[in-house]
Amino acid sequence: MKNLVGKVAVITGAASGFGLELARLAAKAGMSVVISDIEAEPLSRAEVEMKSLGAPTLAMRVDVARTDDVQALAAATLARFGVPALLINNAGMAAGGLAWENTAKEWDHVMGVNLHGVVNGVRAFVPHMLVAAKQSVDFEAHIVNVASLAGLQCMPLMSLYNTSKFAVVGFTETLFHDLALMTDQVNVSVLCPGVVPTGISRSERFAPDSNLQATPSQQLVRTLADQGMAQSRVSAADVAKQTMAAVSENRYYVFTHPEELHNIRVRADDQLQGRRPTDPFASLPGVTAYLKKALHTG
Numbered sequence: 001m002k003n004l005v006g007k008v009a010v011i012t013g014a015a016s017g018f019g020l021e022l023a024r025l026a027a028k029a030g031m032s033v034v035i036s037d038i039e040a041e042p043l044s045r046a047e048v049e050m051k052s053l054g055a056p057t058l059a060m061r062v063d064v065a066r067t068d069d070v071q072a073l074a075a076a077t078l079a080r081f082g083v084p085a086l087l088i089n090n091a092g093m094a095a096g097g098l099a100w101e102n103t104a105k106e107w108d109h110v111m112g113v114n115l116h117g118v119v120n121g122v123r124a125f126v127p128h129m130l131v132a133a134k135q136s137v138d139f140e141a142h143i144v145n146v147a148s149l150a151g152l153q154c155m156p157l158m159s160l161y162n163t164s165k166f167a168v169v170g171f172t173e174t175l176f177h178d179l180a181l182m183t184d185q186v187n188v189s190v191l192c193p194g195v196v197p198t199g200i201s202r203s204e205r206f207a208p209d210s211n212l213q214a215t216p217s218q219q220l221v222r223t224l225a226d227q228g229m230a231q232s233r234v235s236a237a238d239v240a241k242q243t244m245a246a247v248s249e250n251r252y253y254v255f256t257h258p259e260e261l262h263n264i265r266v267r268a269d270d271q272l273q274g275r276r277p278t279d280p281f282a283s284l285p286g287v288t289a290y291l292k293k294a295l296h297t298g
């Protein structure tokens with residue numbers, strides 16, 4: 001989708017990180033922006049900023065895990081601006097720890113936000129896009145579902161997050177095929193970044209049970225994530241820029257960390273050859289030994 005001027009962008013999780021940077025780019029490209037987030041205060045700051053950029057703006061507090069909230073977001077978008085040309089299902093949160101340590105409540109919560117949030121966005125907006133496409137050959141729309149490299153490779157201590165992102169990757173690829181059966185006017189991309197410093201490092205503020213103490217493995221993974229973020233050479237603004245370029249070029253995969261893709265090939269080879277999974281840290285000597293030591297002594 002080349003021309004964005006005067007069109008409408010809907011972005012979930014738009015009060016921080018990738019979502020906020022994407023909203024900035026959409027506004028600067030001359031789009032009307034519908035920004036939504038679960039956090040009211042940062043959302044109203046983002047609203048002020050979008051308006052100062054001259055973008056017609058609708059800001060709405062939405063919990064993407066709640067179907068009714070996302071349906072209400074679609075209804076409000078249609079009433080104010082009409083059918084959006086760009087939908088970015090971005091809202092998400094992190095979760096870590098040994099695979100058996102996340103509680104049932106955490107599983108429901110994180111799958112609710114990271115997976116059902118994306119599905120809810122697609123269910124609420126795509127039918128309207130398909131009707132608009134049928135009504136006009138000039139209508140074009142693009143959907144970006146935000147997954148992660150964690151949807152393509154299985155780093156240890158991340159089972160809940162990995163599972164949610166693998167599901168987003170599978171859902172989005174199937175959506176790609178389903179859309180192709182129906183129209184060539186509505187397209188989709190999947191964004192798969194590596195670690196980037198954003199508000200995601202403070203995801204515990206969304207934890208469904210705030211009295212729960214982090215386990216040693218959960219503390220370890222937070223420390224490692226903080227270190228990864230501190231060392232990252234990719235910013236949220238870079239991710240947003242590459243995402244908008246992919247929309248413009250109608251590219252399906254948006255990879256912002258190309259140097260980290262080797263594990264995808266190793267994993268595919270393991271599968272094709274029926275091998276046991278290769279250690280994803282095999283190319284980084286000492287990491288697995290460090291993790292074992294930290295888990296056994298900590």
Ligand SMILES: NC(=O)c1ccc[n+]([C@@H]2O[C@H](COP(=O)([O-])OP(=O)(O)OC[C@H]3O[C@@H](n4cnc5c(N)ncnc54)[C@H](O)[C@@H]3O)[C@@H](O)[C@H]2O)c1
Nearest residue numbers: 013016017018037038063064091092148195196198199200
């Ligand atoms: N930062 C990274 O390293 C990284 C890497 C790969 C993928 N991602 C993905 O990118 C997306 C954006 O994350 P980010 O890194 O910009 O983090 P972020 O915390 O800065 O932004 C996420 C936003 O989503 C909002 N949010 C959380 N739960 C919500 C809910 N239930 N309903 C609506 N909004 C909700 C938060 O309030 C926040 O504003 C997420 O899906 C995340 O999993 C992030």
